[in-house]
Amino acid sequence: MINKVELKSNSHHEVFGNPAPLGLIGLSVACSALIPISLGFGLTKNGLITAGLFALLFGACCQFLAGMMDFANKNSFGGTIFTAFSFNWAINGVVFLGASYGYAPDHHIMLGVETTFLVIFVFLTYGFGHFSKLFFFFLLDIDFLYICKILKNISGAGFLDYPIALFTILLTLISIWLTLATLMNPVVGRELFKIGGPMFFVNRGRKFDWTVRKKIFEVLFLQWRDNAFKEMTFVDFEKRMKAGLGPKNTIPELYYLMELGAINLSFETENNETIKSLRLTSSGIDLYEQLILRKYEL
Numbered sequence: 001m002i003n004k005v006e007l008k009s010n011s012h013h014e015v016f017g018n019p020a021p022l023g024l025i026g027l028s029v030a031c032s033a034l035i036p037i038s039l040g041f042g043l044t045k046n047g048l049i050t051a052g053l054f055a056l057l058f059g060a061c062c063q064f065l066a067g068m069m070d071f072a073n074k075n076s077f078g079g080t081i082f083t084a085f086s087f088n089w090a091i092n093g094v095v096f097l098g099a100s101y102g103y104a105p106d107h108h109i110m111l112g113v114e115t116t117f118l119v120i121f122v123f124l125t126y127g128f129g130h131f132s133k134l135f136f137f138f139l140l141d142i143d144f145l146y147i148c149k150i151l152k153n154i155s156g157a158g159f160l161d162y163p164i165a166l167f168t169i170l171l172t173l174i175s176i177w178l179t180l181a182t183l184m185n186p187v188v189g190r191e192l193f194k195i196g197g198p199m200f201f202v203n204r205g206r207k208f209d210w211t212v213r214k215k216i217f218e219v220l221f222l223q224w225r226d227n228a229f230k231e232m233t234f235v236d237f238e239k240r241m242k243a244g245l246g247p248k249n250t251i252p253e254l255y256y257l258m259e260l261g262a263i264n265l266s267f268e269t270e271n272n273e274t275i276k277s278l279r280l281t282s283s284g285i286d287l288y289e290q291l292i293l294r295k296y297e298l
Helices: 020-038 045-072 076-100 107-128 133-155 158-188 211-227 234-245 251-260 282-291
Strands: 263-267 275-280
Touching: 020 045, 020 076, 020 158, 045 076, 076 107, 107 133, 133 158, 211 234, 211 251, 211 275, 211 282, 234 275, 251 263, 251 275, 275 282
Parallel strands: none
Antiparallel strands: 263 275
């Protein structure tokens, strides 16, 4: 018999859906408006006004809204970052609009602010590494972008415009990829746009880490969807797990899920010590569809 799984928690309730795609799409569009500026095009009054409007409407407004939604969902990390970024984009927009009328921001104040941002971004880079490798390199690109901006602010070297343009283009491409990953992957039920597993892991005490178990279900669910109940070889399973999470000991999890009835394991020998192949059972498929794919939610 298939049972509907009900998970209720009074300690945390998400008021909104995942706001990250909104913030990321705002970032990608705003960055794309800066690419012609960084390459030396659009340095006219109309061009600066256009870039300023995109910075305000997409960079500032989308990220501010995403930050407020994250705070409502009790996600202080995402809420703080998106909201702070939104005000930074608001400043960028105002600077572009001011530049279109001949006003330039104070050199010394901008240098101090950019240096402060760089210090913050260095630590955020480490924090984002706990989510995924791509998020880590996303922040690393921002670090290098700000290093180049600070060096140009200090030295006035024109050749630094080229790496600034390069890092801006790279930031746009990564943000587009992350936008599509956060939007499309949950819809299609698989990692269509790969972002990689966490780069850093922290021992969080007694709090349960779902990372390995969730990845096991994801790999085996894709196997079932493409091959029905044909079993996947354990060698192939380990390769896919390693590609997503790095080297992990999955044996205890697999034996537990077998006892639970979610996974069927086949063995090389009669003593059930060496796993030959594996697949999800119908109960395991239903469990994944309910808890991860939310099949009963309209």
